Amino acid sequence: IDKINAANANYVLDTNSITGGQLTINKRPVTITAKDAEKTFDGKQYSDPVGVTSTNTVDTGAKLVYTVNVPTGVNASTTPITVTANAADNPNYEITTANGKLTITPEQLAANAVTFSNSSKVYNGNFATDPATYTLQGPADDTNFTVPTDWTAADFDNSGITSQNVGNYQVQLSQAGLAKLQQANRNYVFDMSSVQAGSFAITKAPLKLSLIHI
Numbered sequence: 001i002d003k004i005n006a007a008n009a010n011y012v013l014d015t016n017s018i019t020g021g022q023l024t025i026n027k028r029p030v031t032i033t034a035k036d037a038e039k040t041f042d043g044k045q046y047s048d049p050v051g052v053t054s055t056n057t058v059d060t061g062a063k064l065v066y067t068v069n070v071p072t073g074v075n076a077s078t079t080p081i082t083v084t085a086n087a088a089d090n091p092n093y094e095i096t097t098a099n100g101k102l103t104i105t106p107e108q109l110a111a112n113a114v115t116f117s118n119s120s121k122v123y124n125g126n127f128a129t130d131p132a133t134y135t136l137q138g139p140a141d142d143t144n145f146t147v148p149t150d151w152t153a154a155d156f157d158n159s160g161i162t163s164q165n166v167g168n169y170q171v172q173l174s175q176a177g178l179a180k181l182q183q184a185n186r187n188y189v190f191d192m193s194s195v196q197a198g199s200f201a202i203t204k205a206p207l208k209l210s211l212i213h214i
Contacts, residue, residue: 027094031055034068034081034100041076041107041187043144050081050100065089066097076106076187109190113139114147114181116171116198123205125164132156134171134198136181146184155180160197166204172197 005013032054039046050068057064066085073079081100117135132153138145155177160170173181173195182190 025092027092028056028058028061029094029096030057030064031096031098032064032066032083032085033098034083036100036103037070037081038103038105040105041074041144043074043187045072045074046070046102046104050102052083062090062092064093064095066095071102074104076104078103106187106189109139109188109194111193112196113190114145114195116196118199118201119171120201120203123164123166123202127161127164130158130161131200136173136195144187148180148184151177151180158200161200164202166202169200169202170197171200 001013001015001018004018005011032052035051035053037046037048037050050070052066052068054064064085066083069082069084071079071081079102081102083097083099085095085097087095115137117137119131119134121129121131133151134156136147138147155174157172157174157177160172162169173192178192178195181195182188
């Protein structure tokens, strides 16, 4: 006050002549963005920590309080990773959140990962008694792979059975059968090379001769 009076000789000022001011600290605008994450399908949830990036923060200010919400799904897909930040927990900030994404990519099957159970019949010279359908097994030790149970004759290619004579003949999936297998296993990527051809064997018929006594 003395300095103000000294600078203003034509006035007399005291404490009643001065009105106090007010310092306002506004909330700091901050954006928190979840980072992206990725994994290959294995039938399990994503379990690694997912971080964030934040803009317009200050090193010495109050710590941001937030939660990163990672999807719990296990199937091949792309889903948002969200961030939750409550205003009550962050009174010094005006927070905007932005999503990341979790991408679970389908598993690529190796060649010949799916196999046929071999089948056979005893020679009888009759094409009509050849199997209409066959049994398949999924990749070894993979309990997530599904083998359909509603196979029909149209799902198989028997063009490799070229004779009714004794021998081993190749059988495999048709394109319709491959499509059915792919439809049942959207968490995998595979084509016909991943399905090993099966074998259909025609075995010798036992021959019994009876001698006629004369």
